[in-house]
Amino acid sequence: MSINYHILKSILKLKGEKKSWSKDPVDYVKKRKDNLLSPTQRILKGNSSEAFTILDSKVSIIKPKTQKSSKHLLFYCHGGAFIYGPTKHQWSGISKIVKSTGVTAWLIDYPKAPENDILKITENICQVYHKALESYEVSKIIFIGDSVGGNLLTTLTQGLVKDQTEVPKHLILITPLMDASLTNPRIQSIDPIDPILSYTGVYSAKKMCTGNSSLKDPIISPIYGSFRNFPKIHLFMATNDILMPDQEIFIQKVIKAEGDIDVIRGEGMPHIWPFLPFIPEAKKTMYRIINIIDNIIKDKK
Numbered sequence: 001m002s003i004n005y006h007i008l009k010s011i012l013k014l015k016g017e018k019k020s021w022s023k024d025p026v027d028y029v030k031k032r033k034d035n036l037l038s039p040t041q042r043i044l045k046g047n048s049s050e051a052f053t054i055l056d057s058k059v060s061i062i063k064p065k066t067q068k069s070s071k072h073l074l075f076y077c078h079g080g081a082f083i084y085g086p087t088k089h090q091w092s093g094i095s096k097i098v099k100s101t102g103v104t105a106w107l108i109d110y111p112k113a114p115e116n117d118i119l120k121i122t123e124n125i126c127q128v129y130h131k132a133l134e135s136y137e138v139s140k141i142i143f144i145g146d147s148v149g150g151n152l153l154t155t156l157t158q159g160l161v162k163d164q165t166e167v168p169k170h171l172i173l174i175t176p177l178m179d180a181s182l183t184n185p186r187i188q189s190i191d192p193i194d195p196i197l198s199y200t201g202v203y204s205a206k207k208m209c210t211g212n213s214s215l216k217d218p219i220i221s222p223i224y225g226s227f228r229n230f231p232k233i234h235l236f237m238a239t240n241d242i243l244m245p246d247q248e249i250f251i252q253k254v255i256k257a258e259g260d261i262d263v264i265r266g267e268g269m270p271h272i273w274p275f276l277p278f279i280p281e282a283k284k285t286m287y288r289i290i291n292i293i294d295n296i297i298k299d300k301k
Contacts, residue, residue, distance in 0.1 A: 079147025150176025
């Protein structure tokens with residue numbers, strides 16, 4: 001581990017990040033203080049941004065200022081436990097990808113729990129996708145999501161396959177939530193070494209989102225759904241993340257369904273490590289994500 005990563009862990013501890021995820025109920029109002037609803041020019045890194053609304057979702061279009069519109073679309077769902085976001089590091093991460101690849105991105109700020117349940121959130125994501133199909137060929141759309149954003153795109157894909165609607169060829173998942181019930185016994189052994197998340201608060205946030213659904217309903221826990229006819233999956237999995245054990249089950253289910261999955265393991269890394277600031281491990285992995293997208297654009301993968 002780099003010196004910068006050890007410094008970051010100390011900063012997270014001083015900030016009380018893990019402590020904030022150790023409460024039941026989780027303080028979603030306090031978590032929302034990290035929200036950044038629109039990007040600053042500094043975060044945009046020379047990109048432009050404009051927004052439109054679909055249902056209760058604000059969709060921000062991020063694209064390079066000096067380039068014509070891309071034929072490809074990065075369809076991005078941010079994380080935040082269903083209760084908050086997007087945050088500065090998510091805007092910054094997606095802006096860096098746009099600047100490096102030249103691809104246009106849609107960042108979807110979907111309705112949050114507890115004011116909204118998973119059915120409403122899912123419907124919003126689905127409607128934004130159908131809007132994207134009006135302007136982009138399905139083969140030119142790339143799904144990308146971190147944490148519950150990855151969860152939402154996985155459940156969206158399952159729903160599209162079930163409805164026999166075309167799906168993109170690539171799904172990039174960054175430390176995604178796969179099972180909202182958090183019943184995997186291995187979670188408890190990882191919790192002490194996870195510097196960000198803790199079972200208690202994460203579970204609390206998921207309960208806020210379920211509405212009348214079960215925590216094991218595939219609508220919020222895609223691990224219980226089908227992975228037949230899925231796109232190519234690029235999974236970024238951190239070993240010091242309480243969500244990792246269910247991602248390992250997810251991998252086996254995809255393989256059993258004869259799916260194509262590429263797994264990038266962040267040894268000793270925490271949740272959403274590619275989006276974390278100033279650590280070389282994040283920078284290296286971000287370049288890996290950019291390389292994947294570059295290769296997709298060039299049809300090499």
